[in-house]
Amino acid sequence: MIAERKVWKRWRSAVRRRIKTSVELRRDYRRTRSQRKRSHTWGQLRFLPPLALAIALLSGEAPLSGILNLLLFWTLMVTFLRAQFIVSSLHNPSLLSLFFGWPVTDGEVFARQRKLILQSSLWLGVDWLVFGLALAFRTGDAGLALLAPLLAIGQWAAALAIALWLVRAWPRFPYVWLTTPFGIVMVLALRTHSPDDALYPYLNALWHGLYVATPGGWLAQGWLNFSDGHPFGLTVIFGLSSAAVFAVHKGAQAARAAFNPEKLFGYEESPATENTPASASATAVTSTTAIESDSAAGPAPESGRSDPAETRAWLEDARAHASDVLPAPAGRALSGLGPIERAISWFLTPRQRALVDFMRPAGKPWLRRWQYAGVALLAAFALGFTSTPDAAAVPALLALAFSLPLLGGTWVGFVALRILQTQIGISAYVPAGFGEIARLVLKINALRCLAALPLVLLAVHLGLAPDIPPPDRVLDMSLRLLGLVLAVQPICIIGKFSSNTNDSSGRWYFMAALLLLLVTAALLFVMLTVIIVMTDSLWVAAGSLLGLNALTHAFLAFYGLAWGRGWFDLIGKPKQ
Amino acid sequence: MHAVKLELSRLTKKYQGTRALDEVSLVLEPGQIVALIGLNGAGKTTLLRCLSGIVAPTGGQILYDGAVFRRSRLDLRKRLMFLPDFPAIYADMTPLQHVALMARLYERDPATLEEPLLRVLGELDMLPLAEVPVARLSRGQLYKVALAALVVINPELWLLDEPFASGLDPQGLAMIKAYSRAAAKAGATVIYTTQILEIAERFADQLCVIDRGQFRQIYSRADLLAMPPEGPDSLEARLRQFREVASS
Numbered sequence: 001m002i003a004e005r006k007v008w009k010r011w012r013s014a015v016r017r018r019i020k021t022s023v024e025l026r027r028d029y030r031r032t033r034s035q036r037k038r039s040h041t042w043g044q045l046r047f048l049p050p051l052a053l054a055i056a057l058l059s060g061e062a063p064l065s066g067i068l069n070l071l072l073f074w075t076l077m078v079t080f081l082r083a084q085f086i087v088s089s090l091h092n093p094s095l096l097s098l099f100f101g102w103p104v105t106d107g108e109v110f111a112r113q114r115k116l117i118l119q120s121s122l123w124l125g126v127d128w129l130v131f132g133l134a135l136a137f138r139t140g141d142a143g144l145a146l147l148a149p150l151l152a153i154g155q156w157a158a159a160l161a162i163a164l165w166l167v168r169a170w171p172r173f174p175y176v177w178l179t180t181p182f183g184i185v186m187v188l189a190l191r192t193h194s195p196d197d198a199l200y201p202y203l204n205a206l207w208h209g210l211y212v213a214t215p216g217g218w219l220a221q222g223w224l225n226f227s228d229g230h231p232f233g234l235t236v237i238f239g240l241s242s243a244a245v246f247a248v249h250k251g252a253q254a255a256r257a258a259f260n261p262e263k264l265f266g267y268e269e270s271p272a273t274e275n276t277p278a279s280a281s282a283t284a285v286t287s288t289t290a291i292e293s294d295s296a297a298g299p300a301p302e303s304g305r306s307d308p309a310e311t312r313a314w315l316e317d318a319r320a321h322a323s324d325v326l327p328a329p330a331g332r333a334l335s336g337l338g339p340i341e342r343a344i345s346w347f348l349t350p351r352q353r354a355l356v357d358f359m360r361p362a363g364k365p366w367l368r369r370w371q372y373a374g375v376a377l378l379a380a381f382a383l384g385f386t387s388t389p390d391a392a393a394v395p396a397l398l399a400l401a402f403s404l405p406l407l408g409g410t411w412v413g414f415v416a417l418r419i420l421q422t423q424i425g426i427s428a429y430v431p432a433g434f435g436e437i438a439r440l441v442l443k444i445n446a447l448r449c450l451a452a453l454p455l456v457l458l459a460v461h462l463g464l465a466p467d468i469p470p471p472d473r474v475l476d477m478s479l480r481l482l483g484l485v486l487a488v489q490p491i492c493i494i495g496k497f498s499s500n501t502n503d504s505s506g507r508w509y510f511m512a513a514l515l516l517l518l519v520t521a522a523l524l525f526v527m528l529t530v531i532i533v534m535t536d537s538l539w540v541a542a543g544s545l546l547g548l549n550a551l552t553h554a555f556l557a558f559y560g561l562a563w564g565r566g567w568f569d570l571i572g573k574p575k576q
Numbered sequence: 577m578h579a580v581k582l583e584l585s586r587l588t589k590k591y592q593g594t595r596a597l598d599e600v601s602l603v604l605e606p607g608q609i610v611a612l613i614g615l616n617g618a619g620k621t622t623l624l625r626c627l628s629g630i631v632a633p634t635g636g637q638i639l640y641d642g643a644v645f646r647r648s649r650l651d652l653r654k655r656l657m658f659l660p661d662f663p664a665i666y667a668d669m670t671p672l673q674h675v676a677l678m679a680r681l682y683e684r685d686p687a688t689l690e691e692p693l694l695r696v697l698g699e700l701d702m703l704p705l706a707e708v709p710v711a712r713l714s715r716g717q718l719y720k721v722a723l724a725a726l727v728v729i730n731p732e733l734w735l736l737d738e739p740f741a742s743g744l745d746p747q748g749l750a751m752i753k754a755y756s757r758a759a760a761k762a763g764a765t766v767i768y769t770t771q772i773l774e775i776a777e778r779f780a781d782q783l784c785v786i787d788r789g790q791f792r793q794i795y796s797r798a799d800l801l802a803m804p805p806e807g808p809d810s811l812e813a814r815l816r817q818f819r820e821v822a823s824s
Binding site: 028031032033317330351354355357358360412417419424426428429430431432433434435436505507563564565566567568569570571 | 592593594595625628629630631632633634646647648650653654658660662663664666677678680681682683706707788
């Protein structure tokens with residue numbers, strides 16, 4: 001129904017034929033070559049795993065059990081990735097909204113998404129097919145070669161069935177997060193060869209678990225059984241593959257029954273919402289977002305002129321409001337949040353107060369965050385009296401996270417306006433400079449860190465239980481910690497600006513300079529951080545902290561220079 | 577109002593090999609309304625983005641009163657305002673709050689803005705909505721809020737991207753012309769993009785035809801007035817001929 005491949009391929013050929021007939025069209029076609037290039041994705045390297053598998057098996061050097069262990073682990077990882085893909089395909093409102101304007105039924109949309117899911121998971125079957133065929137070639141067993149497709153279907157169907165049922169049970173779980181630990185284990189497994197390695201017993205237990213607890217492991221056991229000459233293995237593979245295919249069928253049916261885009265968009269709410277303006281309920285415009293291109297559409301309160309008396313009333317009303325709003329003191333976006341913010345806003349210049357109204361610090365008021373930190377510190381204090389006083393470090397760290405702007409804080413002014421295939425930070429539209437915004441954020445965050453010093457002292461004191469150091473040492477450590485947090489702020493600010501620019505894909509000389517500086521700065525950063533944490537000398541620590549802050553501020557200044565000189569555009573690629 | 581003289585000197589902008597602007601040169605005296613007309617992807621919006629500092633030219637220069645324009649020149653950026661076809665406005669703000677915020681960022685004295693603001697909101701039929709959060713407004717009303725801020729702040733350079741395709745109602749469309757004329761009369765320069773020939777023909781002191789990143793033709797007000805409404809010498813016919821030459 002959608003994306004008829006044959007049709008568009010035929011049209012593409014026709015377009016190319018037509019272009020060939022004209023010099024001008026050919027010139028324009030060449031001119032837009034870069035726009036036709038598809039962006040590369042990791043998915044395009046998907047042929048590498050079966051290739052590596054075939055080489056490993058056919059070289060005959062790698063032990064079969066080792067390869068099979070890794071392949072089983074890979075299968076489990078792909079299963080979770082497929083689960084994420086199913087979530088994205090069937091439960092992602094921004095993707096499904098594309099179909100809302102089209103004359104297609106939910107059933108057709110589901111069929112299209114189901115086809116994508118099935119197609120995208122076929123590569124796992126290819127992995128297992130390559131495994132089966134390569135092993136048959138290695139052993140010279142024709143029976144194994146005949147059975148390889150069945151094994152491939154069984155593994156593919158089992159993984160897909162598990163993914164479908166996982167999503168059915170937990171549709172909001174971020175399955176993609178599991179790939180990082182999986183990747184780490186995979187690297188460790190590839191580096192662990194000898195039984196003398198410390199990790200060997202753990203990995204062995206993991207492999208054993210895979211054979212016992214996963215359908216992929218059961219299928220692999222059946223395969224090994226059959227390759228040893230036991231016909232029972234064939235029964236296992238056949239039975240499990242059939243069951244897996246049936247489970248995929250039933251899982252797809254269940255997914256279809258649960259597929260309800262209208263519910264996803266919240267259109268099936270109570271009748272009370274019918275009376276509210278559609279734009280308020282359906283566009284999901286929140287206080288922390290800028291109006292986006294198509295989000296402000298929808299019925300609006302009535303305007304237009306009515307009788308003169310009413311107009312006069314409006315005028316009086318608007319005059320009163322304008323008198324309140326226009327000369328209102330600037331800086332309310334900060335000072336209105338709470339008493340701590342109000343105290344900090346005293347230190348801002350008039351221009352910074354105007355800027356803070358535009359940048360709009362967001363998130364929980366700091367007093368509330370301090371209250372959370374206080375609760376965490378109480379927990380740390382209580383844990384200090386238990387048999388596991390070391391555990392006090394966890395709530396102490398939480399208290400630090402609550403009280404300090406570890407990642408630069410949340411600022412609404414860094415959000416972007418999405419326009420088709422680009423996004424532009426809203427600060428690009430107003431006369432606000434990089435330097436003044438950066439100075440504002442640095443100043444507020446520095447004041448916030450200073451204000452939180454008592455909490456930091458307590459967190460360091462309680463977090464080091466049971467070996468609580470003397471007060472001067474606690475102060476020393478707290479100041480070092482604050483120095484590190486302050487040193488990170490410039491990097492966080494660069495990251496916030498950078499997310500809405502093309503600084504990584506613009507001018508080559510800037511990209512090269514940025515990369516060089518980034519590598520150098522990262523090395524220096526790690527080195528100085530280690531010195532700050534490890535050294536006993538106050539002077540060395542102070543010098544290193546100064547150096548570290550000078551380094552990150554210099555990096556910020558360099559980025560600001562590039563921003564001001566226009567070495568990149570304030571247009572970035574949208575996140576999604 | 578201190579008027580701004582705008583000069584583009586061999587302005588070039590490349591996007592990954594594609595020349596969105598190709599050595600564009602132009603001098604604009606203050607007090608003019610300039611229409612940019614061209615096919616989709618011709619480079620109109622890129623030109624406005626260059627003029628506002630959102631994108632940086634790959635080559636050439638932009639001069640405001642002889643001073644080279646860069647993104648870091650806040651003093652110059654406070655003399656212009658770029659109004660995209662979908663303006664960026666915080667959803668939870670009211671029109672009054674938005675104008676107040678813009679006034680502060682442009683460092684205008686709020687006390688002097690009250691009367692102009694009420695007048696503009698009244699003319700745009702936005703008085704009843706002055707205290708309604710922007711999230712509840714329609715697209716045209718949203719544009720009116722941004723337009724009200726522009727008119728009240730009244731910078732020396734107005735950059736309007738597709739103002740006549742921004743969802744404005746007839747009253748809004750009429751007012752945008754009236755405000756632009758008043759601003760130009762006071763010495764401001766108004767540059768807008770459009771796809772609508774009839775508007776560009778009647779509402780411009782200069783009409784620049786842009787295609788593949790270059791100015792193909794620049795018509796003055798006198799040229800436009802001299803053109804017959806229909807026939808082979810009409811603007812529509814000339815543009816059609818021009819397009820046919822380009823695609824032949």
